[in-house]
Amino acid sequence: MAETPKTASLTIDGKTFELPVLTPTLGPDVIDIRKLYAQANVFTYDPGFTSTAACDSAITYIDGDAGILLHRGYPIDQLAEKSHFLEVCFLLLYGELPTADQIEDFEYRVTNHTMIHEQMHNFFRGFRRDAHPMATMVGVVGAMSAFYHDSTDIADPWQREVASIRLVAKMPTIAAMAYKYSIGQPFVYPRNDLDYASNFLRMCFSVPAEEYVVNPILSRAMDRIFTLHADHEQNASTSTVRLASSSGANPFACIAAGIACLWGPAHGGANQACLEMLREIGSVDRIPEFIDRAKDKNDPFRLMGFGHRVYKNFDPRAKVMKQSADEVLELLGIENNPTLQVAKELEKRALEDPYFVEKKLYPNVDFYSGIILDAMGFPTSMFTPIFALARTVGWISQWKEQISDPQLKIGRPRQLYQGVTQRDYIDVENR
Ligand code: SDX
Numbered sequence: 001m002a003e004t005p006k007t008a009s010l011t012i013d014g015k016t017f018e019l020p021v022l023t024p025t026l027g028p029d030v031i032d033i034r035k036l037y038a039q040a041n042v043f044t045y046d047p048g049f050t051s052t053a054a055c056d057s058a059i060t061y062i063d064g065d066a067g068i069l070l071h072r073g074y075p076i077d078q079l080a081e082k083s084h085f086l087e088v089c090f091l092l093l094y095g096e097l098p099t100a101d102q103i104e105d106f107e108y109r110v111t112n113h114t115m116i117h118e119q120m121h122n123f124f125r126g127f128r129r130d131a132h133p134m135a136t137m138v139g140v141v142g143a144m145s146a147f148y149h150d151s152t153d154i155a156d157p158w159q160r161e162v163a164s165i166r167l168v169a170k171m172p173t174i175a176a177m178a179y180k181y182s183i184g185q186p187f188v189y190p191r192n193d194l195d196y197a198s199n200f201l202r203m204c205f206s207v208p209a210e211e212y213v214v215n216p217i218l219s220r221a222m223d224r225i226f227t228l229h230a231d232h233e234q235n236a237s238t239s240t241v242r243l244a245s246s247s248g249a250n251p252f253a254c255i256a257a258g259i260a261c262l263w264g265p266a267h268g269g270a271n272q273a274c275l276e277m278l279r280e281i282g283s284v285d286r287i288p289e290f291i292d293r294a295k296d297k298n299d300p301f302r303l304m305g306f307g308h309r310v311y312k313n314f315d316p317r318a319k320v321m322k323q324s325a326d327e328v329l330e331l332l333g334i335e336n337n338p339t340l341q342v343a344k345e346l347e348k349r350a351l352e353d354p355y356f357v358e359k360k361l362y363p364n365v366d367f368y369s370g371i372i373l374d375a376m377g378f379p380t381s382m383f384t385p386i387f388a389l390a391r392t393v394g395w396i397s398q399w400k401e402q403i404s405d406p407q408l409k410i411g412r413p414r415q416l417y418q419g420v421t422q423r424d425y426i427d428v429e430n431r
Pocket residue numbers: 048231232234235236265266267268270294295301302303304305306307308309310359361364365366
């Protein structure tokens with residue numbers, strides 16, 4: 001016998017409305033309020049989207065209480081240990097782990113799209129050398145709309161595919177060029193004989209004056225950092241990309257919008273802010289002072305790299321990142337790095353403090369990533385560009401999923417109006 005559809009009853013001014021309840025594969029049920037305004041002439045109010053599902057998706061699932069993160073059903077710790085970034089890109093984009101032939105073809109296509117149009121080099125020269133690389137990336141990625149016209153028609157599946165490959169392939173080149181420009185060194189072209197992470201490290205750190213040999217420890221750690229940042233459900237920057245794409249904007253403009261949103265210190269900018277905070281703390285004996293400040297309601301200071309809207313348990317990415325930090329710094333012979341010692345002691349004391357325990361504040365993906373990136377030789381200003389580079393595949397996967405939804409509607413939230421009621425114009429001589 002067919003199951004009776006679940007409903008939720010909402011009673012307003014004595015009138016009851018039955019709202020359909022949608023059942024997910026995983027996670028909480030969802031009350032479908034799409035017809036609520038038409039039926040009951042009311043809006044729902046959720047400015048931070050703390051209880052709102054803005055879309056349906058099959059890409060990433062997070063269980064914040066259990067500290068679980070799945071990409072197309074595969075746990076992030078398994079992917080970080082057993083897979084590699086371009087294979088994770090394939091999984092996010094196409095829904096399944098690739099066969100050997102599929103990954104070979106995919107890696108060939110990405111590798112052969114890593115160069116950017118030569119004329120785009122001029123864009124970098126329009127920026128001040130001391131511009132933040134994220135500012136440069138927003139500008140240059142947005143400008144891709146002015147060069148790659150043959151992959152901006154979102155109605156054409158083939159153009160959507162080409163734009164996806166171009167963005168995954170060219171982001172490392174653009175990020176590396178933003179870095180080189182900021183330090184006054186010449187741009188380094190990608191090499192097709194290097195893997196994705198090694199190519200990025202070489203484009204960032206090699207100079208024409210000498211040969212550059214990629215350190216396999218660093219390229220493996222770099223690849224793992226890319227994997228840990230690849231996608232994360234409907235976070236702020238992904239939601240920005242989805243909202244921009246709902247108007248039919250081209251993929252390059254949508255990704256530029258995502259980069260702009262990610263830059264904020266409450267989001268992807270936290271990795272830079274976290275390392276700067278750890279350096280400001282400087283030594284373990286100053287930790288109590290900063291923990292007290294983080295708990296002080298009158299002090300805007302927050303522990304950067306701590307807390308999360310969804311995780312009320314350990315961020316599984318932070319666990320892998322912490323292990324990777326230990327490995328990389330030990331292999332580099334800098335396991336006694338003072339910043340790492342401060343980070344570990346700060347984590348230990350915060351997790352023992354009732355304030356953080358009660359508010360369920362744990363280290364997030366940004367808490368340890370900066371320590372590894374710093375050990376690799378990146379300046380803090382490159383931390384968020386690296387996050388953006390890795391998250392591009394997540395943004396594009398979510399963009400493709402939304403664009404191919406036949407029920408796609410333009411996103412247009414309403415509001416709780418708190419302004420003045422209607423009044424007539426007053427001539428200036430009467431004001
Ligand atoms: C990312 O959404 C994603 O998935 C994002 C991300 C991704 O992969 O896309 O995971 C990447 O953005 C990770 C988060 C990086 N940001 C930071 O590390 C910045 C520091 N963290 C916070 O600003 C905060 O925790 C947020 C922004 C991450 C989450 O904020 P919420 O969910 O809106 O929670 P909140 O601000 O309402 O905080 C709840 C309480 C508050 O206290 P009360 O008002 O209830 O008394 O916890 C407190 C906050 O003051 N709190 C903190 C804190 N984070 C929250 N207090 C001290 N230090 C902190 N870090």
